[in-house]
Amino acid sequence: MSQAQKMLVSLAATLVLAAVIGGYAYFGVFQAEKEELAAKESEEKLFPFDPEAVTSLSLHRLCEETIELEKGPEGWRIVSPLSAPADELEVQKILRDLGWARQLRHIQDEGDMKPFGLEKPLLKVEARTAEGETAHLAVGLRNTFDSTYFVSRAPGQVVTANSLVKTTLEKTVFDLREKKVIPLKTGDVEGIEIEGEKRVALALQEGIWQMLAPHEGRADEKETKSLLRTLIDIRASGFPAREEKDLGDPTFRLTLTPKEGEPVRVRFWEAEEESYAEVEGGVFAAIPTTTLSPLRQDPEELLDQRIAPFDTDKVAKVEVRTTEESFTLRRTDEGWTIEEPKEAPARRWKVNAGITNLSELKPVETLPAEEAAAYGLDEPSRTIRLFDPEGGLVGAYHFGIEKDRHTYVRLEGREEIFKVRENLVINVPRTLADVEEEQEDS
Numbered sequence: 001m002s003q004a005q006k007m008l009v010s011l012a013a014t015l016v017l018a019a020v021i022g023g024y025a026y027f028g029v030f031q032a033e034k035e036e037l038a039a040k041e042s043e044e045k046l047f048p049f050d051p052e053a054v055t056s057l058s059l060h061r062l063c064e065e066t067i068e069l070e071k072g073p074e075g076w077r078i079v080s081p082l083s084a085p086a087d088e089l090e091v092q093k094i095l096r097d098l099g100w101a102r103q104l105r106h107i108q109d110e111g112d113m114k115p116f117g118l119e120k121p122l123l124k125v126e127a128r129t130a131e132g133e134t135a136h137l138a139v140g141l142r143n144t145f146d147s148t149y150f151v152s153r154a155p156g157q158v159v160t161a162n163s164l165v166k167t168t169l170e171k172t173v174f175d176l177r178e179k180k181v182i183p184l185k186t187g188d189v190e191g192i193e194i195e196g197e198k199r200v201a202l203a204l205q206e207g208i209w210q211m212l213a214p215h216e217g218r219a220d221e222k223e224t225k226s227l228l229r230t231l232i233d234i235r236a237s238g239f240p241a242r243e244e245k246d247l248g249d250p251t252f253r254l255t256l257t258p259k260e261g262e263p264v265r266v267r268f269w270e271a272e273e274e275s276y277a278e279v280e281g282g283v284f285a286a287i288p289t290t291t292l293s294p295l296r297q298d299p300e301e302l303l304d305q306r307i308a309p310f311d312t313d314k315v316a317k318v319e320v321r322t323t324e325e326s327f328t329l330r331r332t333d334e335g336w337t338i339e340e341p342k343e344a345p346a347r348r349w350k351v352n353a354g355i356t357n358l359s360e361l362k363p364v365e366t367l368p369a370e371e372a373a374a375y376g377l378d379e380p381s382r383t384i385r386l387f388d389p390e391g392g393l394v395g396a397y398h399f400g401i402e403k404d405r406h407t408y409v410r411l412e413g414r415e416e417i418f419k420v421r422e423n424l425v426i427n428v429p430r431t432l433a434d435v436e437e438e439q440e441d442s
Helices: 003-044 088-100 164-169 221-232 289-296 348-359
Strands: 054-061 067-072 075-080 103-108 123-129 134-142 149-152 158-161 189-195 199-205 208-213 252-258 264-269 274-279 284-288 317-322 326-332 335-340 365-367 382-387 393-403 406-411 417-421
Touching: 054 088, 075 088, 088 123, 088 164, 123 164, 134 164, 149 164, 189 221, 208 221, 221 252, 221 289, 252 289, 274 289, 284 289, 317 348, 335 348, 348 382
Parallel strands: none
Antiparallel strands: 054 067, 054 123, 067 075, 103 158, 123 134, 134 149, 149 158, 189 199, 189 252, 199 208, 252 264, 264 274, 274 284, 317 326, 317 382, 326 335, 365 417, 382 393, 393 406, 406 417
């Protein structure tokens, strides 16, 4: 065998030995440690399986009724001692906390449970999965030495756990019951009707909220959504027996029409300390009296107060004419550009902000057309025209004098004169220099 062959054989033997040592280190040491840690973690866990797999829960407090919960296609429900939707967040918190619960100290595997308060435990929970797996946990007395609690997973077994286990399971039926009175989401609703001191009706039409009563017109999107969100978010402060309340005629009637399904009708009764809500075919609940405030909202506040709202994204061209100059801006794929009297980049943010100002324009006062000359609108100092991609006119705005931090505006096709706050039109282009992008020196 040549010297080179001997070296190759020696190298191969070294590599084989290294592989054997590496394999032993991985399988004999690292893997063994990993399995040992996994076994230790499993032993320390008080809840033996994935909380997400749980489909049934039983909670029992000493001297009180057992609360039974079941998970169905529509979520968690309380099935005993009453039938009602459960608070999903509360149930998920219980399962999450149980999943994190660990034993802190081992006391015994068998023996007398009475000294630890586990013969008749303060709290018990039983969880079941769809596959039929079950887990039990009982909470006994507080350990006065370290403020932990004695808990047990099996007859005779005692360990200690953090006090979180106790607070997690210390739930009443009210704690676990869904307190949301109206079973809808804001995005589900396309109609709102309130009958009380006044009748207010709003409807979502082609994606835009419209007021149908007591006036007709476009509704204020922000105010309408805020009202709907507040109504949908009404929470019960209690669930008294309906037959125990002699309430007379309701103060308000609310009808919410969903995009799919039947309308949800709710009656409200107002009282000094606590008011009441009853969903037709649903819950009867006590609610805070302050909850009824939105039902009294002035309908005028729900109307869109903007002079002429439009979709700013549909503006493709802007023409500005003043007594000093005229210029045209056009939207491109890259943003806004000056088209006339020269071609040059425009300040994108400035043009967009100016268009938004016009779309959001609200008057502080509306004046008669006869006073146009007094406010400089017989010969406007500035006129701005907006066009859509097809060349259609979106709106034409004539600007008059500025006085006492207000500007006077008139819309083409409208007779009124609108007094608006000067700061609300601050970004509407005045001069070409306002919108021209500054060029860097080469």
